[in-house]
Amino acid sequence: MAVNLHDAAYELERSIRNSNEYHQLKQMYDAVNRDESARRMFENFRNIQMQLQQKQMMGEDITQEEVEHAQKTVALVQQHDMIGRLMEAEQRMSMIINELNMIIMKPLEELYGVAAE
Amino acid sequence: MAVNLHDAAYELERSIRNSNEYHQLKQMYDAVNRDESARRMFENFRNIQMQLQQKQMMGEDITQEEVEHAQKTVALVQQHDMIGRLMEAEQRMSMIINELNMIIMKPLEELYGVAAE
Numbered sequence A, B: 001m002a003v004n005l006h007d008a009a010y011e012l013e014r015s016i017r018n019s020n021e022y023h024q025l026k027q028m029y030d031a032v033n034r035d036e037s038a039r040r041m042f043e044n045f046r047n048i049q050m051q052l053q054q055k056q057m058m059g060e061d062i063t064q065e066e067v068e069h070a071q072k073t074v075a076l077v078q079q080h081d082m083i084g085r086l087m088e089a090e091q092r093m094s095m096i097i098n099e100l101n102m103i104i105m106k107p108l109e110e111l112y113g114v115a116a117e
């Protein structure tokens, strides 16, 4: 990979690392991890999410019971103030990453946009 | 989004656009699109690829007939010199994008790597 590409990527990496959004996300993440009960609740939520996503990717059926269990877990974590704020911080970071990707991927989109017609 | 994040993303976008790999990819893409028979063969190949990917994502079964048809199409495009070179250029670009993403995503990986333990 050419040096300027490498340098530009690391410059963007530093900008992400120094952004308010990243600092807030890290802060909320650390806060949840320091709180044993919050950490367990959040881990449980993430595990259920990942299991369902994996099933979807494998084309496996998701039972009504699993859907209800997942919904209960979502409702539970949303009521938890600290986890709620962590999830909001994750959403903001995720939106930023999407915006950055849209900018970076413009050259390729232009190329394939033409070909798609 | 903060100005420096935005600027850093556009700087990386410019670096991609000015890279040799992007220029080569564009050159091969344009060459294939100018050649009617190559363009059709490549479009056909891409359509078959996308259909199979969509089926996989939806968890639908892929028949033996579809697998064989896809394999024949791959063999056909690989024999085509110009399309072969386009596909090589795409692979090189794809590797670059993966490398860039790994650099950019380091801050988030660090965060979630800790949480995963």
Ligand SMILES: [Ca+2]
Pocket: A033, A034, A035, A036
């Ligand atoms: Ca603890």
Ligand SMILES: [Ca+2]
Pocket: B033, B034, B035, B036
């Ligand atoms: Ca033509």
